[in-house]
Amino acid sequence: MKKINESFVCIHCGEEIMQAAKTCRNHCPKCFCSLHVDGDIPGDRAAWCGEKMFPIDYKLLNSDYKILFQCTKCGKQHRNKRSVDDEIINLPQLIAEYKKYFM
Numbered sequence: 362m363k364k365i366n367e368s369f370v371c372i373h374c375g376e377e378i379m380q381a382a383k384t385c386r387n388h389c390p391k392c393f394c395s396l397h398v399d400g401d402i403p404g405d406r407a408a409w410c411g412e413k414m415f416p417i418d419y420k421l422l423n424s425d426y427k428i429l430f431q432c433t434k435c436g437k438q439h440r441n442k443r444s445v446d447d448e449i450i451n452l453p454q455l456i457a458e459y460k461k462y463f464m
């Protein structure tokens with residue numbers, strides 16, 4: 362399987378995101394926006410939706426953050442681990458802000 366590991370510009374906040382080695386980053390470290398491109402396996406790029414996904418919830422599990430994302434278009438949810446360079450301190454506030462997309 363081909364591993365896709367490129368840098369990209371966040372479509373939501375415009376931040377340029379460099380792919381960290383050995384990870385398959387799919388969300389922005391600043392605003393946590395991602396695109397709905399993965400199917401059931403993170404990194405598989407199997408979905409054709411392509412809309413924005415935003416974090417709606419998170420929990421701390423074994424001292425690791427698990428973030429729950431939801432697609433603004435089709436409502437698909439998936440969980441993702443945080444990445445080391447995520448600005449995790451902003452996450453609770455961002456989740457509160459993104460609630461408006463899911464009303």
Ligand SMILES: [Zn+2]
Nearest residue numbers: 371374389392
């Ligand atoms: Zn962003």
Ligand SMILES: [Zn+2]
Nearest residue numbers: 397410432435
């Ligand atoms: Zn979707």
